[in-house]
Amino acid sequence: MPAEQVTSHRAARRAQAAALSPNPDNLHPATPNPASANPANPKSAGPAYQPASGTNAGPTAVHGQSGADAGQSTAVHGQAGSDAGASTAVHGQPRSDAGASTAVHGQSGADAGASTAPGQAGGADAGPGAVPPVSDVGADTGVAPYGGGRGERAVGNGAKRPRRYRVHHLRDFKSRGEKWAMLTAYDQYTAEIFDQAGIPVLLVGDSAANNVYGYDTTLRVTVDELIPLARAVANAVDRALVVADLPFGSYQASPEQAFHTAVRFMKEAGVHAVKLEGGRTVVPMVEKLTQSGIPVMAHIGFTPQSEHSIGGYRVQGRGEQAAGLIDDAVALADAGAFSLVLEMVPGDVAAEITKRIPIPTIGIGAGRDTDAQVLVWQDMAGLRSGTMPRFVKQYADLRGVLTNAATTYAAEVASGAFPGEEHTF
Numbered sequence: 001m002p003a004e005q006v007t008s009h010r011a012a013r014r015a016q017a018a019a020l021s022p023n024p025d026n027l028h029p030a031t032p033n034p035a036s037a038n039p040a041n042p043k044s045a046g047p048a049y050q051p052a053s054g055t056n057a058g059p060t061a062v063h064g065q066s067g068a069d070a071g072q073s074t075a076v077h078g079q080a081g082s083d084a085g086a087s088t089a090v091h092g093q094p095r096s097d098a099g100a101s102t103a104v105h106g107q108s109g110a111d112a113g114a115s116t117a118p119g120q121a122g123g124a125d126a127g128p129g130a131v132p133p134v135s136d137v138g139a140d141t142g143v144a145p146y147g148g149g150r151g152e153r154a155v156g157n158g159a160k161r162p163r164r165y166r167v168h169h170l171r172d173f174k175s176r177g178e179k180w181a182m183l184t185a186y187d188q189y190t191a192e193i194f195d196q197a198g199i200p201v202l203l204v205g206d207s208a209a210n211n212v213y214g215y216d217t218t219l220r221v222t223v224d225e226l227i228p229l230a231r232a233v234a235n236a237v238d239r240a241l242v243v244a245d246l247p248f249g250s251y252q253a254s255p256e257q258a259f260h261t262a263v264r265f266m267k268e269a270g271v272h273a274v275k276l277e278g279g280r281t282v283v284p285m286v287e288k289l290t291q292s293g294i295p296v297m298a299h300i301g302f303t304p305q306s307e308h309s310i311g312g313y314r315v316q317g318r319g320e321q322a323a324g325l326i327d328d329a330v331a332l333a334d335a336g337a338f339s340l341v342l343e344m345v346p347g348d349v350a351a352e353i354t355k356r357i358p359i360p361t362i363g364i365g366a367g368r369d370t371d372a373q374v375l376v377w378q379d380m381a382g383l384r385s386g387t388m389p390r391f392v393k394q395y396a397d398l399r400g401v402l403t404n405a406a407t408t409y410a411a412e413v414a415s416g417a418f419p420g421e422e423h424t425f
Contacts, residue, residue, distance in 0.1 A: 002105040042410060043221040140384030165339040167273065167295050174371045182362055182374040186212050186229045190377060191236040194296040203275065203297075203374065205229040206245040206305070211378050218304045219248045223261060230269035231416045243297050244271040248305040249277050262294045273338070277303035279328030283335045290336030298337040300328045301366065302344035315365075317349045326353055333357040339375065344391075363389030 173180050182201040184190040186208050194202055197279030208229055209221035222245075230244040244265045251258035262274045266398045273295035277280055282298070301316045310316070317325040326349070328341055339360045341349045348365025354361045354370055375392060378384040382394040383402075412418035 008151050019348060038317045067400070069098045100195075127195065162402045164239050167241070169200070170241075170339060170360045170372075174358075180372045182187055182372055183377045183380065184208075184211070185233045185377060188232045188236040191233040191240070191242075194377070195240045197238040199251040201372075202233055202237065202242050203241045204233050204242065204244045204269075204271065205275075205308075205376070207376050211376060211384070219307075223247055223250050223264060227265060230271050234272075236272035241273065242271045243275050244269060244274045246274050246276045251282075252278075255284045258282075258285040259288050259292055259294075262289055262292075266294060273297055273340070274300055277305050279325070280331045282332050286332060286337050297339045297341060297362075298332040299341040299343065300325060300332070300345075301342045304343075304387070315344045315346065317345045322346070322349045322352075325349060326356060329353040329357050333359045339372075340371060365389065 017258060029184040030258045042073065170180070180200050182193050182203055182209055183199050184205045185194055185202040186204060191202055204226060206221050207220040208226060209218045210216040212229065213225065215221060226247060230242070241296060246258065246261050246265070250261040258276065264276055265384065266270050274289065275297040276285060280284075281301050286296050286298060302310065302313065307313065325345065329342075332340060337359060339362055340353070340357065341364065342353060343364045343366065345353075345363075347365040347369065349362065350363055350366035351369035362372040362373040362374050365376045376384075379388060379392045380394065381396045381398040381399045382400070387400060406413045409418065
């Protein structure tokens with residue numbers, strides 16, 4: 001090969017290597033996004049390099065930036081490439097074909113060769129608008145077609161994620177008189193949705209017994225059954241504080257038993273705190289856990305794990321019981337609990353407890369004066385059928401939505417309407 005051809009060949013290879021280099025200097029500069037420039041959070045300061053997806057990917061899109069040349073693969077963080085021949089965006093983001101515009105965080109992108117910033121409208125000659133959300137997931141893209149865990153979530157509109165809630169934030173809410181909501185969660189997607197909706201605390205409750213496993217009582221659920229659910233929730237959230245219930249029989253024997261059970265939830269599931277039921281009788285357990293660095297949410301009033309000794313589902317704290325319930329609340333706060341659930345307690349008693357203790361109170365059937373409220377999410381969203389407790393308000397008819405979706409799907413399969421040509425590889 002002539003010397004000048006060798007030199008030219010080497011120069012071409014160096015140029016190709018530079019294009020594939022992970023050096024951020026070789027990437028297209030990201031459009032500044034004030035929402036992501038948070039000096040208090042180093043993780044949000046500017047785009048970090050992420051590997052390109054697809055085979056033989058060219059210069060890589062970073063946090064929604066699209067590559068400039070035809071044929072590049074630019075799907076990063078679920079964003080779509082915007083160039084002619086660019087690879088399909090994964091995780092439910094729209095695909096960009098030659099000449100078609102690209103949707104990034106729901107906004108329309110630019111035509112082939114243009115670069116689109118996250119959360120911004122497309123560039124010049126943006127074609128007919130964003131194409132429908134079509135994905136080639138499963139078509140040898142290296143992406144699992146069944147959901148890819150927390151890595152595939154889109155933030156939405158390029159906004160930075162808030163900091164994680166800590167127990168001291170809940171105390172701050174109380175001191176400022178700000179009420180807040182807690183919901184149960186037992187799986188990845190509901191946890192992700194509630195986290196993005198701004199729910200500061202998610203409880204992986206032993207109520208999973210009734211709402212996941214189909215048991216008729218919370219007494220039957222075990223530590224081994226709850227840990228996988230708690231792990232899914234903890235893995236799914238970015239900001240919510242995740243609390244796991246210690247199930248019946250896993251902490252009552254001794255402070256040491258409570259400690260070992262709580263450690264399993266912290267280490268194996270990655271939760272941030274645990275919850276246990278009981279009044280002054282569980283003070284030694286609360287002290288052991290808090291002294292060991294494990295935050296504890298306490299729970300008094302109606303305690304489902306004691307349903308047989310209580311005599312069923314009955315309001316607690318009426319009449320002469322009120323003084324004892326208040327003493328329980330004070331003792332648990334003194335023992336180090338960071339918050340207190342009050343379940344099925346008269347409103348005036350719950351209000352008095354809320355005034356008497358420095359930690360937040362969380363009501364469920366305990367009136368309007370507690371610092372926070374909690375509901376089982378299937379009750380709140382209308383997934384569960386049948387008679388609802390008096391303290392439940394349903395904010396959706398999710399059961400009806402899912403029933404209609406499943407019925408329509410079955411009918412389309414039976415008629416041959418699904419799958420259509422657009423769903424066929």
